[in-house]
Amino acid sequence: MELKRVVVTGLGAITPLGNDVETTWKNALAGVSGAGPITHFDTTLFKTKFACEVKGFKAEDYVPAGDRHALRDFKKFDLYTQYAMAAAKQAVEDAGLLSDDKLDRDQVGVIFGSGIGGIHTFEQEVSYYAKNEANGPKYSPFLIPAMIADMAAGRISIEYGFRGPNYGVVSACATSTNAMIDAFTYVRTGKAPVIVTGGSEAPICPVGVGGFNSMKALSTRNDSPETASRPFSASRDGFVIGEGGVCLIFEELEHALARGAKIYGEVIGGGMSADAYHITASHPEGLGAKLVMERAIEDAGITPDDVDYINVHGTSTHVGDLSEAKAIKDLFGDHAYALNISSTKSMTGHxxxxxxxxxALFSIKACQEDIVPPTINHEEGDNDPDIDYKLNFTFNKAQKRTVNVALSNTFGFGGHNASIIVKKYKS
Known part of the structure; x- marks a missing residue:
C-alpha cells in the first residue's frame, strides 16, 4: 500500500492561555501561566483552590449572531462539547473547508477525544436528583447525550455535515494523541482525505477537583497558583488541572494542494504502548515511555538523532517527571543533550x-517558527538530585533554534502511552 503524506491545514484552540491559536501561542512563548483561583465553583472546603481555567468563553461567540435557537442548542451540551465545537469552528474555518464547493463531505471524518466527557452534566444531574429524590427520578433528557465522551465528535459531524469516519477516543491523558494517531492513519492509508481531530475536556468541577485531590495528584500551592506547575523542579507537588479544547485538520497532501490550502506542518509518525505497571503511576524506569517513543520514531522512518524538540508529558509529578527524563536519556543517548525539551503544562496546566x-499544536508551531516554548517556574537551585540537568529543559524562556522534527508525548492513567511526530513542511 502506498502511504500518503499527511499535513495540517487548520488549527483551533480554546485554552487557559487564550481562546484562539494566536493568543495561546503568543502566551506560551512569553511564559505566561494560565493558573488562577477557581471560579467555576466554591472551593472553600477543597484542598486545591486553583486551576488553569478557560477565561472569557462565551457560547454566543460561536453561533450566528441573534440566533436564539442555535445558542440554545449549543448550550444544551456539556462544557467539554462546547469547547470542542468552538475549537472545531476555528479550525474548519482556518482550513477553508466550508468555502470549498468541491469538498466531498461524505469523505470528511471526525475523530475527537475526551478523557472524562460530560462530568459537569453528570455531577449536576446527580446533585439535582439527590435534592429532589422524594419526587422520583427526574433527569434531563439531555443527560446521556451530554455526558457521553463521544458527543464532541458527533456534534462536530452534525454541525458541518461531515459523514466520514466518526467516533470518540478515550485513553485518559493520552486521549487526543490517540485520536490524532487514528486520524493520521486514516488519511495516510487513503481511507479519508480529511479528518477533523483533537480533544477537549472540562473537568474543573467539585467531582473533578475533589477526585484528584483525594488521590493527592494535584498541587496544593494555593498561595501561588501561577507557579504551582513546575515540571522537573525538586519542589513540584503535583499537577495543575486545566480545561479547554483544541482541534486540528489532518489532510492528505495532494488534496490540500489541489484546493490551495495553507499548510502548517506535516505529521509523519505515531506510536502507542502500555506501561503494564500501575493504574495511575508511570513505570519508574520509563519502560513504556521509551517504547512508545521508539515506535513513533520507527513509524516516522527517522532516527532518534533526527528529533530536535520533545514536548514532554511533564505533568509536575515526582514519579512521572523522573521516568520520562530517564526514558529520553535511555533512548536518545548522547543526542538527548542536543535536544530541546519542554513541558508546556507548566503554563496550560494538565x-x-x-x-x-x-x-501537538505547540510542536507544529515550533517547527513552523523555529522556536521552542519554555518550561516555566524553575527557580535557581530548585534541582532534583535524581534528574540530569545537563538535559536542556528550556527553563523559563523560549529558545530560538532550528526545529525540523518535533515529538510530543502523552501518558495516561491505566498505563496508556501515545506519541506523535510532526515536522516542518517542505514541498
Whole structure:
C-alpha cells in the first residue's frame, strides 16, 4: 500500500492561555501561566483552590449572531462539547473547508477525544436528583447525550455535515494523541482525505477537583497558583488541572494542494504502548515511555538523532517527571543533550484528554517558527538530585533554534502511552 503524506491545514484552540491559536501561542512563548483561583465553583472546603481555567468563553461567540435557537442548542451540551465545537469552528474555518464547493463531505471524518466527557452534566444531574429524590427520578433528557465522551465528535459531524469516519477516543491523558494517531492513519492509508481531530475536556468541577485531590495528584500551592506547575523542579507537588479544547485538520497532501490550502506542518509518525505497571503511576524506569517513543520514531522512518524538540508529558509529578527524563536519556543517548525539551503544562496546566492536542499544536508551531516554548517556574537551585540537568529543559524562556522534527508525548492513567511526530513542511 502506498502511504500518503499527511499535513495540517487548520488549527483551533480554546485554552487557559487564550481562546484562539494566536493568543495561546503568543502566551506560551512569553511564559505566561494560565493558573488562577477557581471560579467555576466554591472551593472553600477543597484542598486545591486553583486551576488553569478557560477565561472569557462565551457560547454566543460561536453561533450566528441573534440566533436564539442555535445558542440554545449549543448550550444544551456539556462544557467539554462546547469547547470542542468552538475549537472545531476555528479550525474548519482556518482550513477553508466550508468555502470549498468541491469538498466531498461524505469523505470528511471526525475523530475527537475526551478523557472524562460530560462530568459537569453528570455531577449536576446527580446533585439535582439527590435534592429532589422524594419526587422520583427526574433527569434531563439531555443527560446521556451530554455526558457521553463521544458527543464532541458527533456534534462536530452534525454541525458541518461531515459523514466520514466518526467516533470518540478515550485513553485518559493520552486521549487526543490517540485520536490524532487514528486520524493520521486514516488519511495516510487513503481511507479519508480529511479528518477533523483533537480533544477537549472540562473537568474543573467539585467531582473533578475533589477526585484528584483525594488521590493527592494535584498541587496544593494555593498561595501561588501561577507557579504551582513546575515540571522537573525538586519542589513540584503535583499537577495543575486545566480545561479547554483544541482541534486540528489532518489532510492528505495532494488534496490540500489541489484546493490551495495553507499548510502548517506535516505529521509523519505515531506510536502507542502500555506501561503494564500501575493504574495511575508511570513505570519508574520509563519502560513504556521509551517504547512508545521508539515506535513513533520507527513509524516516522527517522532516527532518534533526527528529533530536535520533545514536548514532554511533564505533568509536575515526582514519579512521572523522573521516568520520562530517564526514558529520553535511555533512548536518545548522547543526542538527548542536543535536544530541546519542554513541558508546556507548566503554563496550560494538565488539560487531561485535550492535552495531547494542544501539545501537538505547540510542536507544529515550533517547527513552523523555529522556536521552542519554555518550561516555566524553575527557580535557581530548585534541582532534583535524581534528574540530569545537563538535559536542556528550556527553563523559563523560549529558545530560538532550528526545529525540523518535533515529538510530543502523552501518558495516561491505566498505563496508556501515545506519541506523535510532526515536522516542518517542505514541498
Amino acid at each position: 488539560m487531561l484528554g485535550a492535552t495531547g492536542a494542544v501539545e
